Amino acid sequence: MCPITVMPEGSEVTVARVTGGGEASKRLSELGLVPGVQVSVVQNGGGPLLLKVGDSRFALGQGMALKVFVDGAC
Amino acid sequence: MGYTVALTGNPNTGKTSLFNALTGSNQHVGNWPGVTVERKEGRFRMGDGEVKVVDLPGIYSLGAASLDEEIAADFLLRSRPDLAIVVADGSNLERSLYLAVQMLETGTPLVLALNMMDAAAEKGITIDVEKLSALLGIPVVPTVARRKEGIEDLKKRVLDELKNRTAPLNSFALPYGERLGPLFDEMEAFLTTKPELIPGLPARTAAVKFTEGDSVVLAAAESAGLLPALESILSGSGAAVESALGYDLQTAVIERRWGFVSGVTAEAVTRDLSLKTRLSLSDRIDRVVTSRTLGLPLFFLVTWAIFRLTYALGDPLVEIFGGLFESLGERSAGFLAAAGLSDVMVSFIQDGLIGGVGSVVVFFPHIFILFAFIAVLEDSGYMARGAFVMDRVMHLMGLHGKSFIPMLMGFGCNVPSMMATRILERPRDRMITLLILPFMSCSARLPVFVLFSGAFFGPHAGTAVFSLYILGIVVAVGAAKILGSTLFKGESSQLVMELPPYHIPSAGMVFRHAWERGFLFLQKAGTFILLSVVAVWALASLPWGVEYGSEESLVGSIGKVLAPLFQPAGFGFWQAAVALFFGFLAKEVVVGTFGALLGAGEAGLAAALPTLFTPLSAYAFLVMTLLYVPCVAAVAAFKRETGSWKWTFFMIAYTTLVGYGGAVLVYQGGRLLGLG
Numbered sequence: 001m002c003p004i005t006v007m008p009e010g011s012e013v014t015v016a017r018v019t020g021g022g023e024a025s026k027r028l029s030e031l032g033l034v035p036g037v038q039v040s041v042v043q044n045g046g047g048p049l050l051l052k053v054g055d056s057r058f059a060l061g062q063g064m065a066l067k068v069f070v071d072g073a074c
Numbered sequence: 075m076g077y078t079v080a081l082t083g084n085p086n087t088g089k090t091s092l093f094n095a096l097t098g099s100n101q102h103v104g105n106w107p108g109v110t111v112e113r114k115e116g117r118f119r120m121g122d123g124e125v126k127v128v129d130l131p132g133i134y135s136l137g138a139a140s141l142d143e144e145i146a147a148d149f150l151l152r153s154r155p156d157l158a159i160v161v162a163d164g165s166n167l168e169r170s171l172y173l174a175v176q177m178l179e180t181g182t183p184l185v186l187a188l189n190m191m192d193a194a195a196e197k198g199i200t201i202d203v204e205k206l207s208a209l210l211g212i213p214v215v216p217t218v219a220r221r222k223e224g225i226e227d228l229k230k231r232v233l234d235e236l237k238n239r240t241a242p243l244n245s246f247a248l249p250y251g252e253r254l255g256p257l258f259d260e261m262e263a264f265l266t267t268k269p270e271l272i273p274g275l276p277a278r279t280a281a282v283k284f285t286e287g288d289s290v291v292l293a294a295a296e297s298a299g300l301l302p303a304l305e306s307i308l309s310g311s312g313a314a315v316e317s318a319l320g321y322d323l324q325t326a327v328i329e330r331r332w333g334f335v336s337g338v339t340a341e342a343v344t345r346d347l348s349l350k351t352r353l354s355l356s357d358r359i360d361r362v363v364t365s366r367t368l369g370l371p372l373f374f375l376v377t378w379a380i381f382r383l384t385y386a387l388g389d390p391l392v393e394i395f396g397g398l399f400e401s402l403g404e405r406s407a408g409f410l411a412a413a414g415l416s417d418v419m420v421s422f423i424q425d426g427l428i429g430g431v432g433s434v435v436v437f438f439p440h441i442f443i444l445f446a447f448i449a450v451l452e453d454s455g456y457m458a459r460g461a462f463v464m465d466r467v468m469h470l471m472g473l474h475g476k477s478f479i480p481m482l483m484g485f486g487c488n489v490p491s492m493m494a495t496r497i498l499e500r501p502r503d504r505m506i507t508l509l510i511l512p513f514m515s516c517s518a519r520l521p522v523f524v525l526f527s528g529a530f531f532g533p534h535a536g537t538a539v540f541s542l543y544i545l546g547i548v549v550a551v552g553a554a555k556i557l558g559s560t561l562f563k564g565e566s567s568q569l570v571m572e573l574p575p576y577h578i579p580s581a582g583m584v585f586r587h588a589w590e591r592g593f594l595f596l597q598k599a600g601t602f603i604l605l606s607v608v609a610v611w612a613l614a615s616l617p618w619g620v621e622y623g624s625e626e627s628l629v630g631s632i633g634k635v636l637a638p639l640f641q642p643a644g645f646g647f648w649q650a651a652v653a654l655f656f657g658f659l660a661k662e663v664v665v666g667t668f669g670a671l672l673g674a675g676e677a678g679l680a681a682a683l684p685t686l687f688t689p690l691s692a693y694a695f696l697v698m699t700l701l702y703v704p705c706v707a708a709v710a711a712f713k714r715e716t717g718s719w720k721w722t723f724f725m726i727a728y729t730t731l732v733g734y735g736g737a738v739l740v741y742q743g744g745r746l747l748g749l750g
């Protein structure tokens with residue numbers, strides 16, 4: 001498991017869990033970032049991440065994206 | 075008997091478009107999440123039924139994260155409309171259904187409007203409406219709000235549901251599975267022995283919402299004194315469920331809902347896979363537009379181009395209009411005198427109306443063009459990308475990218491931009507953004523810039539104006555940094571924002587927006603600015619017998635009291651003081667005042683101004699106009715949004731100080747450099 005922030009642009013990943021609890025992680029889950037969901041990383045260049053979840057695109061600030069862990073080794 | 079129907083759904087799914095189509099209203103629509111930030115009401119009739127429709131800000135769930143979402147969630151949960159139309163994006167059904175399911179759980183009668191069916195068809199998505207309706211147990215109506223398709227059908231189904239609903243409410247029970255299910259049974263059994271936590275909310279839903287930590291339900295449980303009992307259930311049976319599942323209850327609840335939603339989607343939606351490319355056009359554009367290297371330069375280029383084009387296209391038109399007004403002024407003088415009007419009337423029409431209001435109205439083309447460009451930004455979907463690429467910059471000033479959306483809107487008008495701060499999650503971020511918005515150079519300041527830079531900076535006029543926009547941004551950035559590290563310490567929240575798909579802005583939409591704002595400008599010129607200028611004119615004519623607009627007139631004596639204050643900034647003469655004083659009513663009035671005092675028409679004004687200002691003091695005056703207290707309308711909006719007189723007075727005082735300080739700095743600095 002590793003944070004999605006280290007995944008390179010263009011990678012397709014599966015959400016393992018959203019950590020932290022509380023409001024922030026609740027919001028992420030409600031946007032569809034729940035365990036098992038496929039996400040593609042459209043943009044990851046130091047600033048906010050641009051993720052594609054289903055048919056939606058989300059911008060996530062770095063701090064927020066650090067809460068999202070995905071399957072795989074880093 | 076009247077019914078109340080609420081429109082709800084995810085941001086940017088077309089709620090306001092539907093609202094406009096249903097009620098014949100004309101509310102603001104834009105292609106980015108967070109356009110609507112307040113409750114709007116309208117009505118429609120059909121047969122003998124009359125229905126009040128309430129448009130709400132978009133939400134992803136009933137748990138609110140920001141003020142606009144709170145307004146929506148609060149209305150849905152507490153005011154309990156007779157029915158809610160859940161607006162789903164047909165081209166992105168799965169996401170839209172999450173909220174629909176949450177709404178089902180509240181027991182509110184629902185109709186699902188399956189909007190954007192045109193976009194769905196383009197993507198090769200077909201939705202089995204009958205099946206979807208059967209799976210959810212509510213009527214489903216396909217619509218294309220933008221082309222007003224399906225509206226009559228929607229009205230009919232809504233009325234039908236309101237009048238003849240037979241299915242019992244509260245019949246929907248989401249299958250939470252064998253682990254969560256018994257937990258909710260236990261809580262439900264406990265809650266049914268007590269009075270309802272929230273009137274009308276089913277006990278099981280209250281149990282679910284309590285478990286996922288919904289703040290409205292938590293607060294209700296606390297005030298009902300049920301908190302300890304419910305928490306002991308959670309720490310007993312709940313903890314057992316958690317350890318069996320491997321993750322927390324909150325995630326478990328949300329995950330089950332998504333599970334249900336994707337089950338429904340899988341059954342009701344078919345996709346033509348041949349049309350699905352791995353990356354859509356929007357994604358491919360985003361690869362470039364939001365990239366680390368190109369994103370920011372591209373964004374600056376776009377903004378720069380907008381301002382240059384606004385002026386490049388607007389300036390020649392102003393000259394034509396200005397010339398028109400001038401000759402009108404000249405001709406009317408002879409004509410009016412010949413018609414036997416008294417000198418007072420002639421002066422009123424010539425100096426007050428044509429000189430004062432006319433010198434403002436000529437800027438209509440600029441206003442129209444600027445708002446047309448802003449509409450293009452909004453409708454294309456690029457606006458939200460601005461927030462994305464500016465996120466890193468905004469972090470340097472202790473805010474995040476979303477704060478940039480109100481700032482961008484501030485270039486049009488500060489008033490709606492202040493309302494737009496409701497999309498910000500943290501009160502701290504919101505306060506800082508509200509306090510720096512007055513420095514964003516709104517369209518009302520544009521006439522002042524154009525007039526002065528045309529008169530003083532010749533070939534460098536464009537650069538002079540652009541430098542003022544930049545100055546406004548720089549001051550805003552500085553102010554945010556200082557406010558964030560003194561009065562509003564703490565962390566900003568993090569950017570979480572959906573980026574809408576790109577589409578080619580529709581010409582009709584852009585024209586409508588621009589015309590709306592342009593019309594508002596003309597209206598303002600005909601009422602507010604007119605009255606202000608008439609006041610200036612009257613004060614310049616009184617007491618009877620003085621020479622019009624002379625130092626001895628009333629306006630002259632007011633100006634003379636204030637003028638010495640501005641000596642250090644290089645414009646210590648009474649006309650400037652009067653213009654700034656009345657400019658508080660609306661910044662265009664600065665131009666109107668000079669017009670009324672110095673002569674008709676833009677060309678006339680441009681010739682008269684150099685008798686008062688030097689280029690250096692003119693620039694100092696522009697800096698003052700840019701930064702000092704925003705107009706009364708913006709001050710009123712600020713008070714409305716903050717709800718605090720204390721902060722309102724603080725804002726007035728600090729912006730005025732910054733403006734004055736800036737003007738003095740420019741003038742004295744310029745003199746030191748030998749520019750005086």
Ligand SMILES: Nc1nc2c(ncn2[C@@H]2O[C@H](COP(=O)(O)OP(=O)(O)OP(=O)(O)O)[C@@H](O)[C@H]2O)c(=O)[nH]1
Binds near residue numbers: 088
């Ligand atoms: N293709 C298509 N676009 C639509 C349709 N209805 C609305 N839109 C567009 O979708 C965008 C969002 O429309 P709005 O009506 O502002 O959406 P909203 O749900 O009120 O958005 P918020 O107030 O931000 O929550 C605009 O660009 C509309 O022109 C539709 O049926 N088809």
Ligand SMILES: [Mg+2]
Binds near residue numbers: 089090091109110131
């Ligand atoms: Mg809306």
